[in-house]
Amino acid sequence: MSARSRPDHERADDDATDAVHRSAVGDDAVEEEVADESDRSTGVAESTERPTGRWKGVSALAMILGAAGVILSRPSLLLGSVVAVGYLAYVRAVTLPEVDVSVERSFDESNPDPGDEVGVTVTVRNRSDRVLPDLRVVDGVPDPLPVVEGSPRLGTAFRPGEAATMEYTVSAKRGEHEFAGATAIVRDYAGATERELTLDQPDVLECTPSVDPTREVPLRALTSRFTGRVETDDGGEGLEFFATREYRRGDTLNRIDWNRHARTGELATVEFRKERAATAVLVLDLREQAFLREDDEGLHAVDRGVDAASRVFTALLETGDRVGIAGVGPEEVWLPPGTGNEHWARARELFATHPALSSTVADGRTSVTLRTRRLRKRLSPDDQVIVFSPLCDRDVLRAARLLDAHGHLVTVISPDPTTEGTPGRDLARAERAARMADLRGSNIRVIDWAPDEHLSTAIDRAARRWTA
């Protein structure tokens, strides 16, 4: 279809059709180029013609008016039946036009963040020299992307060479989304026959979260042997004064407390507070039960959890901590703790493209006990755990307590998916609050993160309570 030869613009005639064509597309050379480009990109797959059968009643009209005219001896009614016969002839005469259209799609933002609204403009152009009286186009918007404004559907008529655009806005979700192609239905003037076509125009909207690190992630005092920023209760190399002790052979000269030596004649060594790096494993709740949101519009708790995890991950790497990623869901996700640029790149790819971390709801049941047991085997004794979960069932609580019992310090960052208004919602909210209180009671830190709040604000708010 798309390989149809284009009307010859060079030919020197000034028929009306061509004039319309020219005025609609402007410069011929430019148009030629555009057309060539879309020749490659827009493929058309067609189904067979099918009658719509919507004019069947008109023959009844002819018969009834004619019969009534004879019975009532009214010439006017007989004449009326001619109108119906005229329509029958019209339906018979019209044919389905050949379709030669191109589809172009453009996004107003090429790499949006999750939750951003992306405007999509689809231009449909009739490239044949025939009129398309009725073309209905439905753009192939990928399932996870909700259309928030406008409609990806268009019904219009085309003069030769004419183009029509439709604009709509989708809300971006994390991952790669392929706009497959548009489905179109072409009809003749009367709508007596129609044909369904697929206008192939693949475009990919890639939405990788920009990982602005959150300001600082409060890690707990369980550390590794690497230098870092978590302050320990241990003296040694560092910045902050910690204690003085008796001089031992081998202590470096610049650590000797010379003032004290001048005062008392004793040799003493100054010790500083050791600052160590921590190892943290980010555990994401990816179960079906965690796909909760406060209304039909917002992001799922899993989406927000993954977003928070990517920020926390970057923040921790920047401060020199070792970070790993684990997922509790139908599909296994595991990135062993590590550090450095290569690790960061691996994690970034995982956050952006791993199917288990995508915005589509995970299918299948997850055994939290089994996953926790496997996770526990992978953790080294000093690792601390940051759990990202909406805390909407008790399984997560049990898992967090189990990890805590095995000596891992647990922090829970919990995107709040609850809302209020109905008794059911109030109950869900109260139950979640009770679960958070429960966790806090067993020495597990919980950061409650409201939907419209910045993650760093939520962390600050929680940190104030811990220090108080």
Added chain:
Amino acid sequence: MDGVSDAVDGAAGADGGGGGGTDDAEGPLPEDTVPDPREVTRKPTTLSAGLAMLSAVVVMALGGMHSVLAFGIGAMGLAALAPAVVLGSRTAADVGGGILLLAVVATGAVAGEVVVLAAAVATVLAWDLATNAIEMGEQLGQEADTDRAELVHAGATLVVGTLTAATAFVVYNLATGGQPVTALVLLLLAALALASALRL
């Protein structure tokens, strides 16, 4: 699930998806919720629906000028067509078209040729546009920009009807100058022969 089901949603509501055919299964819209912008309102498109109602009013008015009976039947047709173009029922549209046809018969029993021709065209227009509004609504939904396709369709139907009616009227007037009865019978035969030749 601890009663959170209020907040639960499955997959993000999908629009488009490349369906577009008339076979898209769509549940009824819940009445108590605010319409979701992502949901396609598969109700008849408003432009064609309005034009269909207008045509039905024309049929009723043409009948009303000549007989109370025709006016009454026309009003019934209008009443049957209204739910068709609001709710999107093909059956209601066919019933409405049928009643309007009876109104044309009632009009023709007393009125002259021009009125009957106009009423017949308006009847076809009302029924065709109502059907088109329903189909357009099913395939594209009310939110889509469909005005141009609807106008072209309505225009084509109107022009074809007007041309046929005008031609018939002219031929009839020329023919009835001499032998009215023969002309009528021939016209009838021609119409029926054409209809059967077209196998419609």
